Amino acid sequence: MTTPVIETNALAKRFGRKWGLRDCTFSIPAGKVAALVGPNGAGKSTLLRMAAGLSRPTSGQISVLGSVPGAGDPSLLKRVGYLDQVRPLYQGFRVDEMFRFGEGTNPTWNMATAHDYVDQLGISLRDRVDNLSGGQRAQVALTMCLAKQPELLILDEPAAELDPVAREDLLRLLMREVAERGTNVVLSTHALGDVGSICDYLVIMSHSRIVLADDLEFVVESHRFLGAASSNAPALPEGVAVIDTRTSSREVTHLVRMTLPLVDETWQVTEPTLDEIIMAYLRLGTGSTLSQPRHDATTATSGGVS
């Protein structure tokens, strides 16, 4: 196996008395477009900022492309492109001035790529940043990241607040980059529809913890709905962890993660959609789950630190 793009071990970050991130142990293999999904305040930005070397862990370890971010390894800065939620651009600059700034501060800058991308997006190099629409500003900000030609792109909600066309353009630009250069991507998003189409690795966060990190295809393959009449619901089969349970007066339906092949014949087994799986995990621990054990779902990924 090649080096994971991000690997953490019992990673934790505390802000004053509050944990921004805890017990975080997971890894994202190379060659993936990974989605980081979770409610606001779950710790997504905290994790991404640490991966970009902009903040240091309180405890635990994180390595990015095999190096420790923020530990003074200048080569890692060149290899990682980070785009913050606020998409920082200098308001008084023209696009070509932003690019010259990028060229001056990034040794691996590719000006032809930068020009090519904004040209395709219909943005003029003479446009001033403060005259651009929100969508165009996001596209220029992403172009700044891409022109650096990083091995890993870390994008914090790159398409948030964009109109549908601008979103689509931005994500296609990103996918083209992945197709042409094999760039690794880790992005946070609230748009579940994007996850299934552009991502192939899924990391779900909830309450400052990682609750799931796996290949997207395996995520779908390893989850099932188990349904039965609530009057005589059979015992749950071996090797399943209940993620979510819904009950009506007649029926009970569990969404389960299978850790063993399902051999049970007593439950009605149906395949959930990716959205349904993600939503079930996002509901975990929010108080909106209906009864049923919650611990099963987190045991597999929680580390030893408390």
Add this chain to the structure above:
Amino acid sequence: MTEKQPSILFRLDPRSGIAPYRQLVDQVRQAVEMGRLRGGDQLPSVRDVVTQVTINPNTVHRAYRELEHLGLAEGRLGLGTFITQNPDVHTTEASNAELARQLQLWAQRARAAGLNDNDMLELLRRILNHDERVLS
């Protein structure tokens, strides 16, 4: 733009619940069945597909591998992926037509029995999921 027109325009429905790679495979298979794609036609490059529809390039690779596995397409080193000569879809086409006629008949009967489109889809879904409650 001087690039030639793609042989097929893909569509992706993220709400369908069908895996994106499967959607691409199905669209190529249907295009071959309908004669819109013929033996020797070149499928769009992965790069072209990801600029056509917003999709992960790995997913396109995956779909093309699956098409090769199905014998519908073949990869030519350094050239791209092409529809195979005489792809074997005619038998399925014929039996599909027969199945479609039977289903059409069934749908008419179901509508007469008061089922709407959603009822029918739900019933079919339950049958495909081996939900025996529909039989009792």
